Each structure stands twice: as structure tokens, then as C-alpha cells.
Amino acid sequence: MMMPKWFDKSLQRSNEQNLDDLRRSLALAAQAYGSEHTARTAFGHAASHYRSLLAAGAGEGLNALVASFGAALVDRAILDAVCHTQKMSFATAIQNNVPGIDATLTPDLREFAFAAFLDALLPVSTIAVRHTVGLLDPLASSDVAARPDDDLPVALDEVIARYGHRHFKLKLAGDGAQDFERLAQIAAVLDTLPQYAVTLDGNEQFDFVEAVHDLWRAADAEPRLARLSSATLYLEQPLPRELALSADVHELARFKPLVIDESDATFDAFPLARRLGYAGVSSKSCKGIYKSLVNAARCSNSINTGSAFITGEDLTAQAGLALQQDLALVGLLGVTHVERNGHHYVDGFTGQDAPRDEQAAFQHAHPDLYETTVRGTRLVIRNGMIALGSIGCSGFASGAIPAIESLAPMKTAAVPIT
Amino acid sequence: MRNEVKFSIVALDLFERPVRLRLPFRFGAATLRERRKHLSVRKFALPMVAARPAGRRK
Numbered sequence: 001m002m003m004p005k006w007f008d009k010s011l012q013r014s015n016e017q018n019l020d021d022l023r024r025s026l027a028l029a030a031q032a033y034g035s036e037h038t039a040r041t042a043f044g045h046a047a048s049h050y051r052s053l054l055a056a057g058a059g060e061g062l063n064a065l066v067a068s069f070g071a072a073l074v075d076r077a078i079l080d081a082v083c084h085t086q087k088m089s090f091a092t093a094i095q096n097n098v099p100g101i102d103a104t105l106t107p108d109l110r111e112f113a114f115a116a117f118l119d120a121l122l123p124v125s126t127i128a129v130r131h132t133v134g135l136l137d138p139l140a141s142s143d144v145a146a147r148p149d150d151d152l153p154v155a156l157d158e159v160i161a162r163y164g165h166r167h168f169k170l171k172l173a174g175d176g177a178q179d180f181e182r183l184a185q186i187a188a189v190l191d192t193l194p195q196y197a198v199t200l201d202g203n204e205q206f207d208f209v210e211a212v213h214d215l216w217r218a219a220d221a222e223p224r225l226a227r228l229s230s231a232t233l234y235l236e237q238p239l240p241r242e243l244a245l246s247a248d249v250h251e252l253a254r255f256k257p258l259v260i261d262e263s264d265a266t267f268d269a270f271p272l273a274r275r276l277g278y279a280g281v282s283s284k285s286c287k288g289i290y291k292s293l294v295n296a297a298r299c300s301n302s303i304n305t306g307s308a309f310i311t312g313e314d315l316t317a318q319a320g321l322a323l324q325q326d327l328a329l330v331g332l333l334g335v336t337h338v339e340r341n342g343h344h345y346v347d348g349f350t351g352q353d354a355p356r357d358e359q360a361a362f363q364h365a366h367p368d369l370y371e372t373t374v375r376g377t378r379l380v381i382r383n384g385m386i387a388l389g390s391i392g393c394s395g396f397a398s399g400a401i402p403a404i405e406s407l408a409p410m411k412t413a414a415v416p417i418t
Numbered sequence: 419m420r421n422e423v424k425f426s427i428v429a430l431d432l433f434e435r436p437v438r439l440r441l442p443f444r445f446g447a448a449t450l451r452e453r454r455k456h457l458s459v460r461k462f463a464l465p466m467v468a469a470r471p472a473g474r475r476k
Binding site for chain 1: 421422423424429431432433435436438439440441442444463464465467468
């Protein structure tokens with residue numbers, strides 16, 4: 001989904017401008033890829049346009065995360081077409097390195113055996129959903145002030161009862177006192193479960209390293225947070241991207257492993273973050289499937305650099321191609337739980353006004369992934385898990401396509417920022 | 419085993435589709451909401467790209 005205020009959190013840009021920036025990024029990528037007629041591999045196309053698209057985006061005031069968005073989507077569409085022409089699933093195509101992934105963009109992996117690494121990847125058949133508890137989300141049914149006109153859960157306790165989640169991602173506001181109390185309230189709900197795991201997301205909201213230290217220390221000393229603290233797997237992107245890749249975080253990482261997310265905007269970001277003390281990096285298909293794959297390669301290569309890991313994050317991936325392709329990616333990377341809230345914020349295909357025929361086609365092609373009721377076709381989550389079997393079909397994780405006639409041509413991208 | 423496929427790109431078609439939020443949510447300092455009786459207005463879009471590669475050879 002083209003989301004305002006994630007790729008670019010600047011309050012100087014309106015939400016509408018954020019959307020236009022993403023459209024502009026897509027237009028730049030489509031123009032670049034479409035005007036180059038040299039035969040290349042799928043990854044070769046990505047590599048050949050990578051630096052020029054970053055530069056073109058910068059020239060129009062688009063930050064690296066925004067500038068990479070267009071190519072990320074184009075790369076997925078190209079890989080889907082390649083998978084179809086080869087009659088291969090995404091997993092088979094990657095295992096056989098059909099896209100031709102190499103170290104062109106990652107000199108640190110020049111000696112790395114990509115073929116052996118990719119060949120050894122095995123897609124998982126199920127994946128746990130990590131449900132994100134947003135800063136505005138009610139925690140108990142009694143807290144729900146306004147309920148949408150559907151039969152889906154709203155409050156955290158309702159979500160747990162409906163889907164059976166055991167993995168959670170908790171958003172932090174970067175305000176010590178506010179975060180401390182919010183975590184204690186969430187812990188009161190989660191501690192009723194027999195077991196659970198959480199990750200924390202700083203969302204670039206902490207102004208400096210010491211502010212995160214203060215929250216850790218306070219949490220460690222608070223009995224209400226004892227279980228939640230021990231169940232915390234890692235902290236994602238506490239610092240703003242302008243600071244994150246220049247501040248040493250080794251001391252902070254002694255509390256919990258740290259992960260970069262927004263700072264992972266370029267192919268050279270993760271090695272730099274590793275040197276500063278970060279252990280992990282998020283996979284998010286809107287940041288690029290190839291970046292996820294080479295970062296996973298780096299993690300597998302961590303014998304030289306200590307333990308490193310990749311996580312699956314995406315708050316808003318929507319039912320259909322976006323959801324399925326991201327699941328296929330993290331499933332192939334061997335990630336066991338993934339942030340997944342698109343179904344919580346949008347009511348399945350109905351929330352997209354997808355035609356009934358399209359909904360039926362996705363349901364038919366992916367009966368393990370969706371269920372259809374009178375309210376439309378929605379993602380199925382049982383016991384906190386999503387089944388991934390049907391996305392192993394030919395093509396990039398989908399046996400159905402959106403009804404083209406129901407889509408609008410992308411709006412003309414906006415006026416450059418600068 | 420290396421089985422890379424080379425091709426050129428004939429066309430890329432860009433589409434989008436509006437999406438309705440059923441709940442508000444927040445990134446950082448910005449709260450994203452959609453029109454409901456008590457909420458302010460935001461519209462979002464789901465982008466889609468269709469690719470048509472041509473000519474492939476090993």
C-alpha cells in the first residue's frame with residue numbers, strides 16, 4: 001500500500017504529497033526500466049538502474065526509501081513475469097537463481113557463493129503472524145469508542161480471541177513515561193496468555209540513544225513488565241534514520257538486539273549498521289526483494305561478522321499480490337513470524353472494492369490463504385498462523401491476478417519537491 | 419546451478435486502487451485516518467505494476 005508518513009516522516013510533506021512522491025518514484029522506475037532495451041537478468045535490470053534511480057529521486061527531493069519504492073514494485077512485477085515464462089514458482093526461481101543475483105551491488109559479498117546459498121533456501125509451509133499493537137489501538141473491548149461496520153475485531157483482546165496470536169509487535173512513541181505506561185497496559189493483556197513473544201518498534205521516534213537506555217532501565221526495574229521484557233526479541237529502528245547510521249549502539253544492544261528498518265534504504269546500509277552494533281535488518285518487499293535476499297545472504301555469512309538475523313515486517317500489506325508476494329519472500333528466507341496487520345486495518349478484498357469475480361479467483365487459487373463469507377474474501381489466520389502452501393504456485397506467489405478493468409491508471413505523479 | 423534468464427522489457431503498466439481503512443493508525447507523529455463520523459479524511463492507494471518482458475535466452 002502506498003502509505004504516507006512511513007517512507008518519509010517529515011511533517012513538512014502532507015499525506016497527499018507523500019502519496020504523490022511514491023507515485024513519482026514508481027513513474028521514474030517504470031520510465032528507467034522501460035526505456036532500456038538491453039537484455040539482462042531480472043536482477044541485472046535492478047542493478048543497472050539502482051544508482052541512477054537513487055540519484056534521480058534525490059534530484060527531485062525524494063529520500064532513498066521513497067526513491068527505492070518504485071524499483072521495488074517494478075522488480076516484483078518483472079520477477080512475476082519471468083516466473084510465468086519459466087513456469088516456475090518464486091521459490092524455485094530463486095533457488096535456481098533465475099534472476100541472476102550476484103554481488104554487483106554488494107562488494108562485501110564479492111566472494112560469497114550465491115548459488116549455494118540460494119539453492120539451500122527452503123520455503124516454510126506456515127508462518128506465525130506478529131500482530132502490531134499500534135499507539136492508538138484499544139487494548140480491551142471496553143476501550144473501543146467507535147466500532148467499524150463489520151464483524152472484525154478491534155481491541156487487542158478481541159484480536160487475540162479471533163486469530164489466536166502469540167506474537168506481537170508493540171509500537172513505541174519515543175516518550176519514556178508514555179511508553180512505559182503503555183507497555184505495562186499491554187503486558188496486562190498479554191500476560192494472560194500461556195506464552196507469547198514480542199518485538200518493539202521505535203519507529204524512529206527516539207531522539208538519542210540515551211532515551212532508549214532510559215526506557216530499558218525503567219522496564220527492567222518494573223515488575224509489571226518482567227514477563228514482557230523477557231519475551232522481547234528485539235527492538236526495531238529506535239533512532240531516526242538521520243542519526244541511526246552514525247550513532248554507535250553497541251552499549252544499547254546489550255539489552256536487546258537492535259534491528260534497522262527505515263535505515264535499510266540502500267544496499268550498503270546493513271553492513272554499516274552491523275559495524276555500529278545492530279544485529280538485524282527487516283525484510284519488507286516494499287524496500288526491495290533483492291535487498292532482502294542479499295541481506296539474508298549477509299546473515300548466513302555472519303561467521304565472519306558475528307550473529308546477524310533478518311526479520312519480517314510489514315504493517316499494511318494488502319490481500320492479493322502484495323500480501324502473497326511478501327509472504328513468499330519471508331517464507332523463503334525461513335522467517336518464522338512476520339508482522340502482518342493489513343487485514344486488521346483494511347477489510348480484505350472488500351476494503352479494496354475488488355470485484356466479486358476477482359475475490360472468487362483469489363479464493364479459488366488460494367483456498368488455504370483466504371476464506372469467503374457474505375462480507376467478502378479475507379485472509380485466514382488460525383492459531384496465529386498463516387498457511388503458505390498455495391503461494392508455491394507458478395508465478396510470483398499468485399494463481400490469480402487483480403481484475404485489470406477495476407484498476408485505475410496510476411495518477412500522474414506530482415510536482416518535484418525541489 | 420545457475421539458470422539465469424535474460425530479457426528486455428517491453429512495457430510496464432502502472433495502476434492503483436483506492437483502499438478504505440477500517441481503523442485509524444499512526445506512524446510516528448502522524449495519525450492516519452479515514453472519513454468516518456468522528457474521524458478526519460485520508461485516502462490511500464494500492465499500487466500495482468504489470469510487467470511484460472520479451473525475448474529470453476539463457
